[in-house]
Amino acid sequence: MCNGVTSLTDLDAAVGPGTAAVVVQQPNFFGSVEDMRAIEPIAHKGKMLFVSVITEPASLGILAPPGSYNADVAVGELMSFGNTMSFGAPALGFMAAKQKFVRLIPGRLVGQTVEEGGKKQTGYVLTLQTREQHIRRERATSNICTNQSLLAVGATIFLAALGKQGFRELGELCLQKAHYAFRQITAIPGFEAVFSGPFFNEFVIKVSGSLTKLQQHFVQASIIGGYPLCESYPGMDDCMLFCVTETRTKEDIDLLVRVLNEVRM
Amino acid sequence: MDVPVESLESMIPSHLLREESAPLPEVSEIEVVRHYTHLSQRNFGVDTGFLSARFLHYEV
Numbered sequence: 001m002c003n004g005v006t007s008l009t010d011l012d013a014a015v016g017p018g019t020a021a022v023v024v025q026q027p028n029f030f031g032s033v034e035d036m037r038a039i040e041p042i043a044h045k046g047k048m049l050f051v052s053v054i055t056e057p058a059s060l061g062i063l064a065p066p067g068s069y070n071a072d073v074a075v076g077e078l079m080s081f082g083n084t085m086s087f088g089a090p091a092l093g094f095m096a097a098k099q100k101f102v103r104l105i106p107g108r109l110v111g112q113t114v115e116e117g118g119k120k121q122t123g124y125v126l127t128l129q130t131r132e133q134h135i136r137r138e139r140a141t142s143n144i145c146t147n148q149s150l151l152a153v154g155a156t157i158f159l160a161a162l163g164k165q166g167f168r169e170l171g172e173l174c175l176q177k178a179h180y181a182f183r184q185i186t187a188i189p190g191f192e193a194v195f196s197g198p199f200f201n202e203f204v205i206k207v208s209g210s211l212t213k214l215q216q217h218f219v220q221a222s223i224i225g226g227y228p229l230c231e232s233y234p235g236m237d238d239c240m241l242f243c244v245t246e247t248r249t250k251e252d253i254d255l256l257v258r259v260l261n262e263v264r265m
Numbered sequence: 266m267d268v269p270v271e272s273l274e275s276m277i278p279s280h281l282l283r284e285e286s287a288p289l290p291e292v293s294e295i296e297v298v299r300h301y302t303h304l305s306q307r308n309f310g311v312d313t314g315f316l317s318a319r320f321l322h323y324e325v
Binding site for chain 1: 266267268269270271273276277278280281282283284286287288289290291292294297300301
């Protein structure tokens with residue numbers, strides 16, 4: 001890592017003939033925006049696959065989509081498209097790939113067609129389903145074990161209701177609100193930015209005081225505060241990851257800033 | 266937008282931004298509601314008609 005994003009020199013040194021794929025999350029765990037166009041030539045050395053992971057799909061309202069930087073596979077999470085948090089579940093994901101990998105994708109592909117004669121109605125059929133689903137049973141690579149269709153339909157309706165303009169505005173809301181929170185928080189003495197690169201709606205703040213004391217203040221103010229990075233990144237014990245989505249209001253952010261100010265005092 | 270707005274390019278360098286809007290439909294809310302309500306009514310099941318054991322074939 002270098003300033004919160006993938007180091008191109010480290011990545012270049014790490015990949016070799018035995019590397020199957022380069023998997024990069026965009027925006028990454030710290031919320032930083034990776035330069036996927038700069039990573040792509042390294043990720044495509046030899047026969048490697050370039051996999052893009054989108055854990056916050058609202059970012060695609062403004063950030064370049066995986067196809068534009070020549071990713072082979074794109075996977076991600078879609079909970080933020082009209083579904084509820086529900087204490088972490090249920091969730092749904094997506095998987096997309098270039099046409100040449102279609103037959104390797106687990107699961108089934110539904111194709112759209114038109115009826116012959118008569119009303120010429122649109123119909124949907126299972127265009128591609130691997131035979132192994134019927135004959136290999138438990139050894140198959142692509143069994144459909146849970147059905148998240150309801151969540152998928154919800155996400156589809158959410159996107160249809162947003163449309164082109166609304167989807168862009170969703171991304172802008174997350175971006176503007178997160179950057180407002182970032183400016184307010186980093187203006188408080190004792191709270192400083194860890195990385196200087198571009199971010200979408202998550203950012204890392206270094207806290208000069210005690211994180212435990214900070215967490216107690218959050219609880220008293222009925223706020224679920226930032227995520228302490230000590231749990232995932234040793235050496236970042238005094239750092240906290242904050243996230244601001246389109247669902248937060250200016251009042252919410254101002255309350256958070258007020259609590260942080262009280263901790264300082 | 267209830268927070269002060271900054272220019273997009275001041276926050277994210279332009280080469281990281283998407284150049285074209287996502288290819289999403291541009292329809293009114295009532296059209297979305299009608300479309301999906303219509304789809305839901307095209308589903309055949311025990312709530313809408315006779316369902317024999319033949320239909321209950323369920324693949325895992």
